[in-house]
Amino acid sequence: MASIEQRKAAKQAQIRAAARRLFLERGVGATSTDALAAEAGVSKRTLYVYYPSKELLLQSVIEELLAASGPRGLAPGAPLPEGAQAFREALAGFLRAVLATMMQPDYLGLVRVIVAEIPRMPELGVMVRETVPTRILGGLRRLLEHGQARGLVSFPSVDTAARMAIGGLLTHVLMDGLLVGDGPPRPPPPERVDEIVSLLMQASLTGPPAQQR
16 A cells, blocks of 8 residues: 555656646646646645645656756765776766756757746746756766866866866757757767767866966
């Protein structure tokens, strides 16, 4: 017999699945709470108990997508690598997981919906920024700071290095994901991520440019 926690988790998953379908089909603003409750097969009271607002429900849907293939380095307690080879593999694995997350068709679909609705619902932009980009950059900074503390890399700015690495991925997400209108997203081959890692490692070895006199 299912426990109370198991039944609660199942009900939340049921609501999230319904919300994902409706948000992708209708958008967030055009999806009413009545429609969400009906699609999920629950009462509005039950819907509000679990998700007091559509924004919180959307956040939960996005976090579920992130958890499905997201980088382990996003977890505050995730183990960090020791040694140069392990660090390089962890960095490549992190970036591959980021790319896999952002290339999910439903994730791309929700991003399109949200971008279109931000002028009318600016709180959506704040929520998504805090849910995905900020967490991803935070996880990557944590990994790079760990490598820098052990002398494996050296950057004038870890934040800039993290943004450069994620920026390299975002060109693929934009051009081969968000802007693809004639079929599914086209993720780049794994060696593209390896090239980004190699460039990042090389940049860390060369250090800042010499000051001109």
